[in-house]
Amino acid sequence: QVTLKESGPALVKPTQTLTLTCTLSGLSPSTVGMRASWIRQPPGKALEWLARIDWDDDKVYSTSLRSRLTISKDTSKNQVVLTMTNMDPGDTATYYCARERSGSMDVWGQGTTVTVSS
Amino acid sequence: QSALTQPASVSGSPGQSITISCTGTSSDVGSYNLVSWYQQHPDKAPKLLIYEGIKRPSGVSDRFSGSKSGNTASLTISGLQAEDDADYYCCSYAGGRTLIFGGGTKLTVL
Numbered sequence: 001q002v003t004l005k006e007s008g009p010a011l012v013k014p015t016q017t018l019t020l021t022c023t024l025s026g027l028s029p030s031t032v033g034m035r036a037s038w039i040r041q042p043p044g045k046a047l048e049w050l051a052r053i054d055w056d057d058d059k060v061y062s063t064s065l066r067s068r069l070t071i072s073k074d075t076s077k078n079q080v081v082l083t084m085t086n087m088d089p090g091d092t093a094t095y096y097c098a099r100e101r102s103g104s105m106d107v108w109g110q111g112t113t114v115t116v117s118s
Numbered sequence: 119q120s121a122l123t124q125p126a127s128v129s130g131s132p133g134q135s136i137t138i139s140c141t142g143t144s145s146d147v148g149s150y151n152l153v154s155w156y157q158q159h160p161d162k163a164p165k166l167l168i169y170e171g172i173k174r175p176s177g178v179s180d181r182f183s184g185s186k187s188g189n190t191a192s193l194t195i196s197g198l199q200a201e202d203d204a205d206y207y208c209c210s211y212a213g214g215r216t217l218i219f220g221g222g223t224k225l226t227v228l
Contacts, residue, residue, distance in 0.1 A: 037217070046121060047156070047164065047207050049217040060215045096163060103152030103211040104169035111163055 002026040004036075004097050004109035011115050012087050022080040022097030022109060029073040029080050030055050035100040036080045038071065040093040041111075048093075052100060053080060089116045122147065122208055122220035129226040135196040138223045140208030141189060146218055148189040152211035155184060155193045159204045167206075168193060195225070203227040 008020035020038070027034060034055040041047050051071040052060045061069050070083045080097060094113045098105035123141040130136040140147065140155075147153055153171045156164035166175055168184035171191060181196045191210070195202055208220040 039219075046222045047209075047219040049209070049219060052215075052217075062216060063214065100217075102170050103150070103217065104154035104166055104209065105156075105164070106166050106169070106175060108163040108165075 002099065002107050004099065004107060006095060006097050006109045006112040008095070008112050008114065010113060011117065013118050014088055014116060016087050018082075018084045018087050018091070018114060020082045020084075020095055020097075020112065020114075022082070024078045024080070027099070028075060028078055029053070030075045036073075037098050037100045037105060038080075038082045039096045039098060039105065040091075041096070042090075042093040045093075050095075051082060087116045092116045122210060122218055124206075124208060124220040124223045126221070127224045127226065129228055130198045131228045132198050132200065134198050135194060136198065136225065138193045138195075138206055138208075138225070140191040140193070140210075140220045142191075142210055142212075142218070143189055146189075146210040146212040147186065147191050150211040151186070153184065153186060153191040154209045155182075155191075156207045156209065157202075157204050158207065164207065198227050200227050 003025045005023050037052045038050040053071045068085045073080045094111040096111045097109045099107040151171045155168040158164040167182045171186050172184045183194045206223045212218045
């Protein structure tokens with residue numbers, strides 16, 4: 001059974017860097033064909049796709065957030081990591097990781113809520 | 119890159135059918151057969167309903183169906199049930215190998 005679980009700080013201060021971890025179970029981020037994405041959802045608002053990393057370390061970022069995002073994987077820990085710099089209260093959201101196949105997210109983590117406040 | 123356009127809300131009575139539209143551009147919905155649809159209940163993670171525009175994952179009811187015409191994709195739910203009361207999002211492959219979501223539609227089952 002494939003599962004993903006996000007973890008990270010619940011509260012960060014403005015201008016700080018956020019680091020989120022997605023721990024995979026039942027698959028490895030280096031398995032041929034594996035693709036993982038990060039998606040976020042501000043309270044009461046729509047989903048927003050952020051970034052993707054492939055098994056071969058190919059990376060793609062949201063056009064609007066590209067300058068602030070870095071996605072990576074740690075195969076030894078079975079994890080995918082997302083960092084977002086210069087956090088702002090507008091970045092308050094639930095952040096999800098998901099397995100991506102054929103342009104769709106078929107397995108989602110439970111999400112982790114991040115609040116940006118001083 | 120603007121979000122795909124969905125109606126903010128739709129409603130229907132149990133047993134009826136409803137359709138949710140998702141309008142994009144020739145750079146996203148119109149260019150790829152890679153539209154997906156998600157159902158999200160309050161405080162839950164989204165659930166995949168439709169992928170590649172028309173395909174259903176194993177375990178998803180055949181009451182859910184997808185279609186596309188030009189730059190607009192659609193999700194139809196037939197035989198509405200109380201548990202269908204949720205938010206629905208479309209998503210499309212877009213330029214630069216990115217993905218773009220719609221603004222979401224709140225479905226109310228009356």
